[in-house]
Every structure is written in C-alpha cells, then in structure tokens.
Amino acid sequence: MAGRNTSPGRSVTSKALTILEAFTGERVELSMSEIARATGLPSSTVHRLIQDLVDWGGLERTSEGRYCVGVRLWEIAARSTRTYGLREAAMPFLQSLWEVTRAHILLAVLDGGEALLVEKITGTTDVPPVGRAGGRLPLHASAVGKVLLAHSSPDFQERVLSGPLIGYTPATIVTAETLRLELARVRRDGVATSEDELTPGSTSCAALATGPAEMGMAAISILGTTGARDLREMKILVQTAGRGLTHALAGPGPRQPISPRLPRAVPRTR
C-alpha cells in the first residue's frame, strides 16, 4: 500500500517519529548507529528517514557527523497551545513568584501519566535540581503532580491509585489509601505540597490554574529547601498565582501572535 512500509502495522510516519523519540533528555546528540540501535529499525530505513528529517529541519547534523533535534521542529512545537501557548500566558505570574521568593518556579501539565514541565525558572536558593522544561515528574510524589492528579477524571485517578507507586524517598506516599486521602485534601485546600517526598531536603507547594478547553489545566509550584521557607506563605503565593493565571486565560484579550504583524512598505530602489 502506498505510503506504508512493508512491516505491517507500523507506518512510515510512526517510524520517523520513533527516530525523533530516540533523543532523550539525557542524550541530545546521537550517531546514526546509535539511532538504529535505539529504535530497532534497519540501518537502511534509519538512513533514509534521517535524511528526510534533516532535509526538513527536524534533525540537524553536527560538525562531527552526529545528529541533534533541529531548530525547525522546535519552531513548530512552539505553536502548541497546551505548552508554549500556556507558558506565554503564565510567564508574568511565574516571574512575579520568582522575584518574591527567589525559589525554583515550575509550570506543569498532565501528559501520559506524568507531570510534564512546561517551564522552570531557576531559583537562587540552594535546592536540589528538578530538571528543566521538557522534563517530567511523577504524579504521586511531586506537588505539581498531586494538583494535576487531584483534579483529573476519577477514572484516571483510579488507574494511578491502582498502579505501582514508586517510593523515591522514605517520605513518598506509596499506598493507595494514603494517596486517596491526600488527593481529597488537595481538592479541599486548593493546594498540594511535597515535603521531601521526591527529593530529600526539597519542599514544593503547588496550585491549580485552569484554561479554556483547548488548553486544559496546569499547575504552578514554588520549590525550595525544606524548612527554609514559611509553608503558609508559599501556599498563599502559589494559590494567588494559580488564580491569576486562570483569570488571564479566561480573559477576552486577543492572544498575541507568535510573529509580529509587520508593516511591509514597498521595497524602495536599491
């Protein structure tokens, strides 16, 4: 069948996308043979698909003949409403939180059973790293994750509650009953915390922001050293930011386009 590869059930498109997926958070540059190994695709297929991706700008070739994710792919992805569009609306609130607290500030959305970090402003406080935008955090152990989980559908919550709950530290909630109570508390208080539950010595505090249907919900968190900051103050600050972002997303104001509309004068003689 035209447009399908001979391997049944796996389209050419999905193979090309599998190649893009070979680039992980910790491996941002790969050789052709590393890509073949990571994807399990035949070398000839990898060779051809890489060429297509390079031609388009989805991948770029480095001076050493290796490959990395291309600028063009990033440019298209910047049009994603649920990540980059959200981030654009959230930035003023995140910056204000950072100015006041100098802590790490995170913005996350629910994706594929985890919290995907859409933005992270690095704090000046001496706290353990939490990855960066594009990274993921577990739902049951992070403050942003708990907020997103607490407000997701009952079906989805039950799936997470019945799955394995990995213990990252002795403080991680690993039983379904405790997590169920915790999620009810998050819904009641309007704010979630994670004290040493994901990384020892690190406390985070997160609140919800909701947008229009195409954007869904997001969580904003403040993250700092455990015990170094007034937890009540952190809670009030994230709740205010979450509500502010919810208002901003509901606002009737026209969203700023990605590229400015420039006045184009007729080219003058040169």
Place this chain on the structure above:
Amino acid sequence: MAGRNTSPGRSVTSKALTILEAFTGERVELSMSEIARATGLPSSTVHRLIQDLVDWGGLERTSEGRYCVGVRLWEIAARSTRTYGLREAAMPFLQSLWEVTRAHILLAVLDGGEALLVEKITGTTDVPPVGRAGGRLPLHASAVGKVLLAHSSPDFQERVLSGPLIGYTPATIVTAETLRLELARVRRDGVATSEDELTPGSTSCAALATGPAEMGMAAISILGTTGARDLREMKILVQTAGRGLTHALAGPGPRQPISPRLPRAVPRTR
C-alpha cells in the same frame, strides 16, 4: 518502493512534516479540511497522516474536533540544543537584564535567513509587541538580526545583501551599501541597534554570544520605547550579558539533564 508514496520525490515523512507546518504562528488550531487546503495533499492522505500524528502525540484533537500541535512534539523539541538548550543557559542572563531594565528581552538564533526568537521575556515598558518565542524577525531590520548577520559567513552576508531589503519603516536600511557599512560597524562596536527600523517608536540594542560548535551563535537584545532609555547604558548591558552567556556556554560544568535523576527505591508493599 516500500516507505515511499506514489508521488515521485516526496516522501511520506515529508508529507507528515508538511502537515505540522500547516500550523502557523497565527493559526494554531486547524480542521482537517483546513489542513488539506493548506498542504495541498489529498483528503485521504491527510486523514491517514493526521491519525498517525495524533496516535503519537504530534497533534492533539480538540473537543470541537479540530487539531493543534501536540504536547509530545513540544517535549521532543525541548531537546534541541540550539534552541531550548541555549535558552536554559541564557535564562539567568535574560532575567538579570529584565530585572534591571524592565524592557522586553529577546534571545535569537540564525535560521533560514531570519532571526528565530528562542526566548522573549515581556517587559513592563510601553513598547510595541515583537511577537514571542517561536517568532521570526528580519535580519536587516532588527538588532538581533544585524548581530547574527554581521557574524555569519561572508557568503551568507552577500546573499542577504543582494536580496530584496524590505522597508518596514522609513528608517529601515534598504540599500546594500548602507547595510554593508552598518554590519562593519556592528562588528567593530560589538553591538547592533535598530532605532525605529522595524517598528516605529521602538529601539532595540543587541550583542553576540557564542557557544560550542553544536550550539553556534546567538544574539541577546533589549527592546524599549525609542528615546526612553539611555542607549549607551543599553549597549553596555547587552554586551555584558552576551559575554556572560559566552562564558557560561564555554564552561566545563556538566549540563543539567532535562529530567532529574531520581533515586528509585524499591516499591514498598501497598
């Protein structure tokens, strides 16, 4: 040939990527028929490729049955060294500039004959909009563009100099001779300005930052209302930020991975 469509010279991969490209800075949500119209591909092909892209997360279906760029694509694109990797290193410098000036702060790289905005921190000053991250600015009329053009290869410079130079305002440089002199001045001064040349009433001032080979060069700019700010001060500030970023990119420090390395304890009984 397996993996190729019947149309000669156009691979399935390139068609799938063409679909992604239909989403522009001003049209972030499209229906299936709008995608077919924008790409010129047959409806059946569009239907099948959209399905592949949705399955993978490259596109998402909205509640109204329209499509937008997916979170998964954004996540992969966040691994691009030349945009998101650069942005991560640059953020502390951009935030400092924003704190001091409260102006718009831009970070841009050269891509396909234009300056691609990798980051924009929105200022509190009353200046005209310049788009957002993911947007593009013309090389000959913006401060970031002039910096990138002045430091690009002589061949590339000649191509731009010989092409049409669109006049966006009466102040835009539209002759090759004037632009050539301007670029020499940018290289000598280490800083570029654009005073009312792209948008009337808006002045920007940009400096260069250089990274390792796989990252290349970038430009940082401060953008504010014309006449409202001391231009010498703006120049010193962006130059300092540009040099700071260059040092940061050259540093031997291990780059933080996108996702944190979490200690994974053995799941406890639940």
